[in-house]
Amino acid sequence: MISGLGEMSPEQLLQAAEEGLLEGRRVEVEKLEVLLAWADAFSGDPQDEPNAVPIRHGGPRLIALGGEGTPKVSDLAVAEMAIARQESVFTTRRRTADAFDLRHRLPLLWAGLQALRCEPWVGTKVASMSRKLTLEQVALVDVAVAEALDEAPARILQIAEAKIIEADSVAHQERINRNRTRKGAWCSRKKPGESVEGEAAGVGSVFARIDDADVEAHRQIIEDLATALAANAPAPAEGEEPLPMDHWRAEAFAMLADPAAVLAFLRGETTADAPDTAEVPEAPATSPATAPTAAQVVVHVSANAETGALGPVARVEGLGPMLLSQVRDLLRRHANVTVTPVIDLHTGRSVNGYEHPTDVKLRTELRTIGDVFPHATGSFTRTGRAPDHDHTVAYDKHGPPGQTGDHNDTPLRRHHHRAKTHAGYTVFQLGPDRWIWGTPHGLHRLVTTSGTTAITRGEYYALKALAINLAGDLVA
Known part of the structure; x- marks a missing residue:
């Protein structure tokens, strides 16, 4: 336990947090290294030992835990290590397999974990995901993931997923075909007693396994219908909060049981067959949607x-x-x-007004994929909330032309935008896809499309000299 935390300055607490993070990673890597050393010690064939009990009589044997190219280990040796780790034999086997795959199949990723560049659980997840690939195939995953270790865990896993699919697209198509034979829809049935306890009274659940394309089609129609229901709902009584969108999505899903009522509602017609609930609003006077949403x-x-x-x-x-x-x-x-047309992310544009043009916003979001606040994990999607496009260098209405554009655009989620504006952060832009940040108490970070990297105070000031203050060469 760290002593004297209450007497530490903000800078010292931040240092302790960083050191604790790295120490936690180091401990997890050491656990994997211990598993590897134990497995190596029991990698010889136990049947070659003097007086070995034959396999047919329950004696020890070599088993393969990892993917192609990994060594074998004596099956009975794993049990003792599981006792030391205070977990099941199955869990120890699985983690040993991950360690084997990292060392023998994903050496670049393993080197990154040993250098403490990302959380070890991310590495073991990638090892597990890619276990069925051949040695040649998994090399593609190793290179791509190793290059992305400075990114957020979710982004690393997404890259790994894409490369695993690319490495063996035939196997992935087989997974898709197999899953499509297991589709189904299930409606909940209450067990005795559930109606008077918990959250089951008056409501049920529906679960379905359908094609990805069908999921998106349902998501869109439910969102469109829910938006229309919310827009035409009566105003809440004084002092009451309006019903959340999740409520209207549930009502929209319920309405789909009566397609005629849905069509009548969307067309602005009245119908006696409308859903029997007081919470569904009257049909709108004008149609909110007369054709499928593009x-x-x-x-x-x-x-x-x-x-x-x-x-x-x-x-x-x-x-x-x-x-x-x-x-x-x-x-x-x-x-x-x-x-x-394909959007060329190598081009740039600047304008003289305050608002970032739509094409600039789109290029920025496609370049960065997500929020450029240090270590942020939020991604920009077509269904998510649009980011704030903040001027990296504050806009000056009396300043020079060309202040707004790719060269001066920092996309942030609202909370991060507020922190940058009001909490004492500094940020400088080195290009259309590179930023350096300074925190209120002295941390420094470089953010690129490949993730976030810790930099020293000296590196920060050296990079600051390269910051773009005007449109310069990025003006198209």
Whole structure:
């Protein structure tokens, strides 16, 4: 236990927090190293030992725990290590398999973990996810993940997921086909007593396993219908809070049981068959939706440098990595599909007004993917709340032209924007996708599209000299 915490300055507490983080990572890596050393000590064939009990009589044998290319270990030796770790044998086997895969199949990722660059649980998760790949296939995952270790855990795992799909797209298509044979929908049935205890009285649950494309179609119609219901709901009584959108989404889902009532509501018609609930508002006087809402799907694809061929994996904003065949499925309900031009993220633009133009905002969000506050995890998706596009260098209405553009745009979630504005943070922009931050009590960070890196005070001031204050070469 750290003594004297109450007497520490804010700077000392921040230092203690950073040291504690690294120490925690170091301990977890050491646990993996202990497992590896134990497994190495029992990697010889126990059947070669003098007077070994034959396998057919229950004697020890070598088993493979990790993926292709990892060594074997005596099965009975794992039990004793599980006792030392105070966990089940199954858990110890699984963690030993992760350690084997990291050392023998993901050496770049393993080196990053030993350098304490990210949380060890992220590395073991990647090892588990990629276990069925061959040695040649898993090398693709290793390189991509090692290059992304400064990013948020969720982003690292998303990159790993995409590369695993890319490395063996045939196996992924087989997973999709297999899962599609296991689709279903289930409605809850109350057990005796549930109606008078807990949260089951008067409500039930519905769960369904359906195609990704069908999930998105349901999500969109429920969101459209819920928005219409909320917009036409009576105003809440004085002192009452309006019902949350989750409530209206539930009402919208319930209305789908009567498609005729849904159509009548959306068309502004009255019907005797409307849902029997006082909380559903009257049909609107004018139609909130007379045709299916247009769908916008933002897809990130890469082309082979030699052949120009696309895929086989694309990243769909809000959905993650998908095979190109799955992307086509998302659009199968739409008779008219418009493909917008590829956005060149290497170009820039500046304007003389205060507001960032739509094309600048879009390029910034596509470049950064998420909030550029240090170590932020929030991603920008088409269904999420739009970020605040803050001027890195404050806009001066009496200042020079060209202050607004790619060169002076820091996309932040609202809370981070408030912290930057009011809590004493400093931030400088080194380019359209690079920022340096200083915190109120002396921490310094470099944020790029590859994540957040801790830098020293000296590095911060050296980089600050390179900060862009005007449009300069980025003006298009």
